[in-house]
Each structure stands twice: as C-alpha cells, then as structure tokens.
Amino acid sequence: MVRDWTAVMPVKRLTAAKSRLRGAVPPARHADLALAMVRDTASAVLAASAVAELLVVTDDPVAAAAVAALGARVVPDRPGAGLNEAMRFGADEVAGPGRHRAVLAGDLPALRPDQLDAALTAARAGRAFVADAEGSGTVLLAVPPGEPLDPRFGPGSAAAHAASGARPLAGDWPGLRQDVDTPADLATVLGLGAGRHTCELLRDLGLEVACVSAA
Numbered sequence: 001m002v003r004d005w006t007a008v009m010p011v012k013r014l015t016a017a018k019s020r021l022r023g024a025v026p027p028a029r030h031a032d033l034a035l036a037m038v039r040d041t042a043s044a045v046l047a048a049s050a051v052a053e054l055l056v057v058t059d060d061p062v063a064a065a066a067v068a069a070l071g072a073r074v075v076p077d078r079p080g081a082g083l084n085e086a087m088r089f090g091a092d093e094v095a096g097p098g099r100h101r102a103v104l105a106g107d108l109p110a111l112r113p114d115q116l117d118a119a120l121t122a123a124r125a126g127r128a129f130v131a132d133a134e135g136s137g138t139v140l141l142a143v144p145p146g147e148p149l150d151p152r153f154g155p156g157s158a159a160a161h162a163a164s165g166a167r168p169l170a171g172d173w174p175g176l177r178q179d180v181d182t183p184a185d186l187a188t189v190l191g192l193g194a195g196r197h198t199c200e201l202l203r204d205l206g207l208e209v210a211c212v213s214a215a
C-alpha cells in the first residue's frame, strides 16, 4: 500500500465540543470523553498504512498537545469560521492540492486502521465520501491530487456531498462509520469496541466495553 495520504482532522475546543453528547457521562468527565475520542481517532489514523501525515486543525491546547504527542502535526483553527472552513484550510491550504487528502471527524473512537486503509484505497479514483452509520451524515471526504476538497459537512451532508459529485463509498467499515454525536451512538460503540483511551474512561465509569488496540 502506498503511504501517500494526508489525513486532516478538525477538533473544536473541548469545552464546547460534543454538545449533543452531554449527559452520556457525568458532566465533570465530558471534556475527557471528547479528548479520549480524539486521541483514539488520531491513534487509528496514524496506525493506518496509507497515511503519511495527520494534520489536526484545532485551537484547543489540550487536544493539540495530546495529538502532537501521538505524532500528528497541529495547525491553528483558521479562519475560525466553523467546521467546513477548518477542513478546507487543512486540506487545501496546509496540505496543499498536490496531495491525496482525506478529512475525517475526530469522534470515531471505534475506528480501525485497516478499515481506514480500505476506504482510502477505494477513494483513490476521485472525490469520494463515506456516509455515517445512520446514512445522513459524513465521516470522511477524500480528494485525489489536483482537486479542491469542497466540503459540505453539517446536517444532511451525505446528500450534499453526493449532489456535489462526490462518490459514496460502499464498504463494510463499521468502526469508520460510527461517529459519536449522541448517547445512543456511544452505546453502539460499547458493542463495537473502542480504542484504548475511550475504553479506559468508560470502564472507569463502570461501563462494560471491549477495548481494541489501534495498531
């Protein structure tokens, strides 16, 4: 497998992140959960054979230090105009249009490197996306060298990405597709198995969850 992808992961300030997930764990652990999911997502991305570099777009100092320690390159959240602009900045400006680029959400604690490798292999031919498990959202948008990212994340983004000409990828990648927006999503992750950081936090809270190593 050729290691020629730049992965881009936007991360909102942890104190503001994952508002729809509030209540899934005690309030004092909410930011820890958001951080654990970011660390597990980053660990799985960095363990993927197709990924040459992980760029994390964030202004959060704790998340920045955590992903830098794992081997990611951190860039600031520019232009400070939300998720799509942060993705465009990371993919088109920092990584540059001459690379294979894939943007993905930072809330994929069940992500497995082999599933990401399979999706990136399927995405090589042209601009393509992976819909979330529910089918309406997007967990990954990929572009080959020379193409602008043109991200349309937000409610109904799977339809928006398809309408913009991106190809939906059809693989069986449950860990990649399972983003965690709500307490129900977190309950699904208990069954799928989570990466080490999310897993340890949930076990610490007395929940039964399988732990899966990223490597």
Ligand SMILES: Nc1nc2c(ncn2[C@@H]2O[C@H](COP(=O)(O)OP(=O)(O)OP(=O)(O)O)[C@@H](O)[C@H]2O)c(=O)[nH]1
Pocket: 010, 011, 012, 013, 016, 017, 018, 019, 020, 021, 057, 058, 059, 077, 081, 082, 083, 086, 105, 106, 107, 181
């Ligand atoms: N850099 C950056 N990342 C963002 C921004 N908004 C969302 N993200 C990240 O994009 C990914 C997907 O976002 P969402 O699932 O909507 O996460 P969220 O905004 O924390 O969740 P809610 O508050 O429940 O909407 C997560 O990794 C977020 O941290 C932003 O304005 N800037």
Ligand SMILES: C=C(OP(=O)(O)O)C(=O)O
Pocket: 083, 105, 132, 136, 137, 138, 139, 152, 153, 154, 155, 156, 157, 158, 179, 181
């Ligand atoms: C940003 C997205 O969704 P969510 O906030 O529901 O993860 C999306 O799926 O495009």
